[in-house]
Amino acid sequence: MLLRQYGIRFGIMAALFGTLAGCSEKAPKKAPPATPPGGVARQTDAPGSEQRKASPEEIADMTPPGDAADSSPADSETEPSVDLATDAPPEGPTVPTPATPTEPAPASANQVLLGSAELTAGIPGDDGPLSVEEIHAWLDQPENHEVLEIELPLGLKAGGYGKDLAQTAPLTRAKIELGRQLYFDTRLSADNTVSCATCHAPDEGWARHTQFGEGIGGQKGGRNSPVSYNRIASGAQFWDGRAASLEDQAVGPIANPIEMGHTHDAVVTILQGVEGYRLQFERIFGSDKITIDDVGRAIAAFERAVVTGPTPYDYRGQLEPFLKLTEEDFADDAELKQDYETRLAEADAHPMSESALRGRNLFFSEKINCAHCHVGANFSDEKYHNLGVGMDRPEPDLGRYNVTKDDKDRGAFKTPTIRNVAQTAPYMHDGSQKTLLEVVEHYQKGGTPNPSLSPKIVKLVLSDQDKLDLVAFMEACTGEFPEVQPGRLPE
Secondary structure, three states, rough: OHHHHHHHHHHHHHHHHHHHOOOOOOOOOOOOOOOOOOOEEOOOOOOOOOOOOOOOHHHHHHHHHEEEEEOOOOOOHHEEOOOOOOOOHHHHHOOOOOOOOOOOOOOOOEEEEEEOOOOOOHOOOOOEEEOHHHHHHHHOOOHOOOOEEEEEEOHHHHOOOOOOOOHHHHOHHHHHHHHHHHHHHHOOOOOOOOHHHHHHHHHHHHEEOOOOOOHHHEEEOOOOOOOOOOOOOOOOOOOOEEEHHHHHHHHHHHHHHOOOOOEEEEEHHHHHHHHHHHEEEEHHHHHOOOHHHHHHHHHHHHHHHOOOOHHHHHHHHHHHHHHHHHHHHHHHHHHHHHHHHHHHHHHHHHHOOOOHHHHHHHHHHOOOOHHHHHOOOOOOOOOOEEEOOEEEEOOOOOOOOHOOOOOOHEEEEEEEOOOOHHHOOOOOOOOOOOOOHHHHHHHHOOOOOOOOOOOOOOOOOOOHHHHHHHHHHOOOOOOOOOOOOOOOOOO
16 A cells, blocks of 8 residues: 555656656757857946947847847757656756956755745835945845745746755845846936836836837837846747856846836946945845845846746646545545645636637647647746747847857747746737737747748647647746835935
8 A cells, every 4th residue: 555655656746847848859958058149339427427339239129137048159959859758857047247346145954935925025124225323224134145045936836946046146135135126227328217127117018019229218118128037947038048147137228228228337436325225235135235246146136036826727737646546546635635635626626718728728738839849847948049030121120140150040049937927018028919819829920031030940730729729828828926125225
């Protein structure tokens, strides 16, 4: 009987891993991140500012902290496959070791669930600006400087993301809180009107429901604002992957003339003049001199704490292995039965519709195989593909090619996550598709023909109901975002 019980439990865990990984049978392996190009044109009277010309990439890509792509110059088309049902789970990207000055490692560690409001709800207190006294009191609490031992929510947890952060980019409550303040602070822009949250707003799915992002002076780029959640699951950043890390990406928009329009030196000077910021940078990073690298580290820490919670898909996935069991299986195992009843209650509280269940089967089927690219716990291979979007224009955005100069990367852009995608319209790198149904219909027609079209993009035979079912499944991949405080900034 004991052998039978262990066999049942082993079978459940094996099935559960395959379900929660959100995987297909042909999941491409990850490749190392790319390096960023340079760039930008802007004029400002801010201290430390200089004129320079915007690169085509910066003009195209309104780039406050955004969606990412972890890839090498080689597109995933040529990558060997891995069967996630039998191999190890896909690992999250390694975060680059922080540049000098090295961050002092806090003394101890404690465990916390990413997505918890305690990390993103701000320093406790009344509404209004943060006083120096409140910041001192916050910094004087030792637990705010302890390295966090992070746990990911159900669903994302299967990806194993962020395992190396304690060594490479340690998270603390104090650092995350500093990053929160910087993320929402318009003082990072030359005219004090634009923050990271301007293009990546929590109440708009950590994106914007506009086709393009909008920077200082109402300037617009040529790319849709990518999401700034689940960044812990990504390495290289931007639609074209030109920033090697989240830290690099976080400071890019500050110096982009059509986004925040500042210079890094000017922003450092401004922050150095705010006592509340100066106190925090000194206590967190161990230096009385603020650097742009530390600004990037703080913003990146906050963004890594912004993750999606469990979804109806995840709750259903953790229940399904139990649905194959019989009363006899539960008869001599009270713990197993309690586990089943708990998962059943959670799935009932977060139900998937029949349409969503059909859509899930289509999504992972050989017939449709969306999971060829939307793979893993975050539903993204973090690679770049040409879907034909915008390639019929006279001067199309060449995407990844602008970074690698490799012809096969022409018109290729990173694969976005499916998690919470229902909240982040419009879609594609150029924001040209307004609804998820339009996205499905783009794939149904086989994309837009062009010489660099991904071989994975082929015409699909879908009924009207099939299309609605696929949309219902994507909607069932929506979880709660953490509570966040957009105000409470240093005086």
